[in-house]
Amino acid sequence: MAAIRAELPAVADDVVEQIIREVPAYEDAFGGPMGEIIRTAVQVALGGFLSLLSDRRGPDELAPQASALDGAYQLGRGEVRSGRTIDALLSAYRIGARVSWQHLSAQAVAQGIEPATMASFAELVFNYIDALSGATVAGHRDESASEGRIRQRMLERLARHLFTGAPEATVLASAERAEWPVPTTLTAVIVPDSQMGSLMQTVRRGTLQVADVPEVEGSAVLLVPDAHGRRREALLRAVRGRGGLAGPARPWLDVRSSYDRALRAYQLGLAGDTEAHLPRLVLTADPDALGDLRRAVLAPLDELRPATAAKLRETLRAWLLHQGRRDEVAAALFVHPQTIRYRMNQLRDLFGDRLEDPDSVLALTIALGVEEMQA
Incomplete structure (x- = not known):
């Protein structure tokens, strides 16, 4: 031995x-x-x-x-x-x-x-x-x-700092402690809780999860790094297949603005790509203002029977969208061009010179645009 x-x-x-x-x-x-x-x-x-x-x-x-x-x-x-x-x-x-x-x-x-x-x-x-x-x-x-566990807590803290718009120095220090590589952009994604795990398997490494967001109860909020440019389509495919919603890519420190847009679309019941819904998001950004605008510019139709007012609104919307081309308006509404001439004469009697005024035409287009998107 x-x-x-x-x-x-x-x-x-x-x-x-x-x-x-x-x-x-x-x-x-x-x-x-x-x-x-x-x-x-x-x-x-x-x-x-x-x-x-x-x-x-x-x-x-x-x-x-x-x-x-x-x-x-x-x-x-x-x-x-x-x-x-x-x-x-x-x-x-x-x-x-x-x-x-x-x-x-x-x-x-x-x-x-x-x-x-x-x-x-x-x-x-x-x-x-x-x-x-x-x-x-x-x-x-x-x-x-x-x-x-420690690193996960650090990443959760970093996500919360980004989400709440903490000072840049605080966010940078948090990223350094978590050893999180700083990306160029971040994209906010809202996805059902049941789909969050599978989505995390497909998105880029370094994706952060924001925990306990009461505005989207039953859904998770992810902050996906560098999903801009050509990479965005891959993210959108993954999101669409899971009933999720992706906001725009934003400079990483400004990711809260991406979430705000995604939240607006989520509240409207939209899905997929928020950038495919920009007209509706813009028109519904201030529902009270839109309601006031509609009441003001469509006031000439108030004294008509509801059925007549509805037909004239439909005709005016098509006339605005097709820039007054009567045959195209008639084709869009499946009526004879003579019917469009008759209805437009009614509208000119009701609205007068406002149908030739650019500001009035813009206001009418906005007021009637929501109905077009909801149709």
Whole structure:
């Protein structure tokens, strides 16, 4: 046992060398103090195993001591903070186990240990290292989950800052803490809660979710980075297929304006692309003002029977949209051109010179435009 224990420094050096050679993630990690720490850890771990073995404990008692397991657990947590993956960590353990056994078995053979004993010895070595690696994996997993929760909270805080229009310095500091790459634009998307998870799988990385928005209860608000230009169509396809609504792309610090437009469209029961609904959004931006405008400019029709007033409004709207081309107006309304001439004479009697005044024509076009969109 003394000869095997004397081999431990060489074992540790060889383990470190082989890990550096075979796992690129550790190429720089073992330089300087870190390399010495790992070498010491290997010696301590194997030394602990040899101590247990020399005490002639049974196989069930050859588990790593609590201090060794705690050290392995903390190693796993530290690997997360160093940015190394679980795959790199397990590769390092496999290499460590292989190299350690090569050295230990060579010494065991030199000491004349019988083959049956060697097989038992091998099982003990690998079980011991498996227990250590299991503790390290648990540390890596727990730290990853903890870091994930912390970063998620940071991203939620960043989304809230953007959503509420916090000062630029506050938003920038929040983005830096969350390690969130600053995009050129952000696009606000409203999507049903049931579709949010699947949409998150298709949108760009770095998409933020704004939690608990009471104005869209039952739906989620996402802030999608750099979905402008040619990338917008891909976003729109994903949104349309999930019953969602996408606002315009805006400079990322001004994403609240994208949400405000999406919210207006959402409140009107629209879906898909807000930019496909701009006329309606403009005309309904101030419902009270639109109502006052309609009452004022359409007042000449007030004294007519409802059915007659409806026909004349329909005719006037078509006349405005087709710029007075009587045949086109007649075709749009499925009536004879003579009928259009008769109705337009009625309208000229009611409205007089207002049908020739640009300001009045603009007001009439706006007043009747909502009916066209709702038709």
